[in-house]
Amino acid sequence: MIKKWLLAATMAAGMATGASAATVVDLTGNSEGPSLTFNNVLSGIDLTVTPTNASSENDTVTQTQNGLGVSGDTTVCILWCFDVTDPGSGGLDTFLGYEALTFTFTGAVKLGSLGFSLFDASDDYTITVNGVSTQSDENPFEFGWEEATTFKVGVIFGDDPTLLPSVIDKFRVSSLTIAAVPLPAAGWLLLAGLGGLVATRRRRKSA
Numbered sequence: 001m002i003k004k005w006l007l008a009a010t011m012a013a014g015m016a017t018g019a020s021a022a023t024v025v026d027l028t029g030n031s032e033g034p035s036l037t038f039n040n041v042l043s044g045i046d047l048t049v050t051p052t053n054a055s056s057e058n059d060t061v062t063q064t065q066n067g068l069g070v071s072g073d074t075t076v077c078i079l080w081c082f083d084v085t086d087p088g089s090g091g092l093d094t095f096l097g098y099e100a101l102t103f104t105f106t107g108a109v110k111l112g113s114l115g116f117s118l119f120d121a122s123d124d125y126t127i128t129v130n131g132v133s134t135q136s137d138e139n140p141f142e143f144g145w146e147e148a149t150t151f152k153v154g155v156i157f158g159d160d161p162t163l164l165p166s167v168i169d170k171f172r173v174s175s176l177t178i179a180a181v182p183l184p185a186a187g188w189l190l191l192a193g194l195g196g197l198v199a200t201r202r203r204r205k206s207a
Helices: 002-017 185-206
Strands: 022-026 031-033 036-042 045-053 056-064 067-078 080-085 099-117 125-129 132-136 141-155 170-180
Touching: 022 036, 031 036, 036 099, 036 170, 045 067, 067 099, 099 125
Parallel strands: none
Antiparallel strands: 022 170, 031 056, 036 045, 045 056, 045 099, 056 067, 067 080, 067 170, 099 141, 099 170, 125 132, 125 141
């Protein structure tokens, strides 16, 4: 019996180290607010999206049939200061500054890819994961199943001057592919070992 449990544990550990089933999170809809929360995107894990709009007030995440974007009242100072409401589609754009969306999970996930809509050859963006910023013009962006609890995407000014955005960027974030973080192989072995002990005790009691 113990041998059978060890064999099962070894097989489970092998499956645990492989890729988990991917989940595609649909970010389209019809809503807006200072943040948007997507409940239970993975078992027991929620996702909250918050906006950043340079030099702005009333930052808002906007959600349409094309996905997520940012809007806000931007303060512009040319001889005097006045507020200008973002005239764009509420997408991620570089009108009078930078805009970004921060995605925060209530637990660690594996990041697969991020899809965009209204995206054309003139668009690019910066993605920051685990403190590392990457500029790209690919759609979708492939994370390579990096493990993280948060990431940021936007047309933003980074510490690296090569990450400066184009003034004609404008697009929305439409989908996100993620997967659960696999239980470490040691965890499967422990669970299987405990199961084997329970089975052994039951056999001894029945005898």
